[in-house]
Amino acid sequence: METKPTEISSSKMYGGNNKRYKHYSPTLGCTMNFHIYFPPPPSTSPKFPVLYWLSGLTCTDENFIAKSGAQRIASSEGIALVAPDTSPRGLNVEGEADNWDFGVGAGFYLNATQEKWKNWRMYDYVVKELPKLLSENFPQLDTSRASIFGHSMGGHGALTIYLKNLDKYKSVSAFSPIVNPINCPWGQKAFTNYLGGNKAEWEGYDATCLITKCNDVRATILIDQGEDDKFLQDQLMPHKFEEACRKANVPLLLRMQPGYDHSYYFIATFVEDHIRHHAQALNL
Numbered sequence: 001m002e003t004k005p006t007e008i009s010s011s012k013m014y015g016g017n018n019k020r021y022k023h024y025s026p027t028l029g030c031t032m033n034f035h036i037y038f039p040p041p042p043s044t045s046p047k048f049p050v051l052y053w054l055s056g057l058t059c060t061d062e063n064f065i066a067k068s069g070a071q072r073i074a075s076s077e078g079i080a081l082v083a084p085d086t087s088p089r090g091l092n093v094e095g096e097a098d099n100w101d102f103g104v105g106a107g108f109y110l111n112a113t114q115e116k117w118k119n120w121r122m123y124d125y126v127v128k129e130l131p132k133l134l135s136e137n138f139p140q141l142d143t144s145r146a147s148i149f150g151h152s153m154g155g156h157g158a159l160t161i162y163l164k165n166l167d168k169y170k171s172v173s174a175f176s177p178i179v180n181p182i183n184c185p186w187g188q189k190a191f192t193n194y195l196g197g198n199k200a201e202w203e204g205y206d207a208t209c210l211i212t213k214c215n216d217v218r219a220t221i222l223i224d225q226g227e228d229d230k231f232l233q234d235q236l237m238p239h240k241f242e243e244a245c246r247k248a249n250v251p252l253l254l255r256m257q258p259g260y261d262h263s264y265y266f267i268a269t270f271v272e273d274h275i276r277h278h279a280q281a282l283n284l
Helices: 063-067 071-077 122-137 153-164 185-195 199-203 207-213 232-236 238-248 264-282
Strands: 006-013 016-025 030-038 048-054 080-084 141-151 172-175 221-226 252-257
Touching: 016 071, 016 122, 030 063, 030 122, 048 122, 048 153, 048 264, 063 080, 063 264, 071 080, 071 264, 080 122, 122 141, 122 153, 141 153, 141 264, 153 172, 153 207, 153 221, 172 264, 185 199, 185 232, 207 238, 221 232, 221 238, 221 264, 238 252, 252 264
Parallel strands: 048 080, 048 141, 141 172, 172 221, 221 252
Antiparallel strands: 006 016, 016 030, 030 080
């Protein structure tokens, strides 16, 4: 099995290149794809800091690269964008594709503990395997300078991964994140199947629970949430996270955006603010 990444496509954009790679992931037990946007070669620093993007339910490594328009500002800021896939694929586990909100395309960026879903280890893939793969194979990337952001399920992933690894990431932001999955239908379904009935284990992948244990968050957390998002009330509940941040004295900028929904139109509108938010932290 080829664990080294193989380039499968390349497209020039804003002076840089969107490149797609595939590799065999020992963590997940299958072949995975990921995208890197490399900005134009820098005139000063020889290496690019890395900004990881985690996509939401039903997405792949392609959605953000094709739809967000983030490359323009990443190019001007000299930041490499890395977009992994959202779950293992091709394992043919019974029931893996029965629902759009669980299984394939819905890895929830956790390490499953239930035997049936033992390959669903997206947390280890994003936090451990992928950064190591990047540092070993792409000398133009400085993986020691990294930040993370995401959308919906990926916003959940970005927030929880950041809060559990404050030493690894300089900053975090999210669009429409699932901030309190133990209290919403998407999260309860995923956690029951991936993690079983141990609610204490669920809390380890819930940003609203994790924030109560964090007293050393330095960088402001940025969240954009559309007010016309159909999932706002039942699934996303950003104000629960806002309240937890206030109690924990964690700096949060929650921006409720009137008229915007859950789509990539929303992401494309505000992604420049997010890239600049991370550029500030990465280039300190």
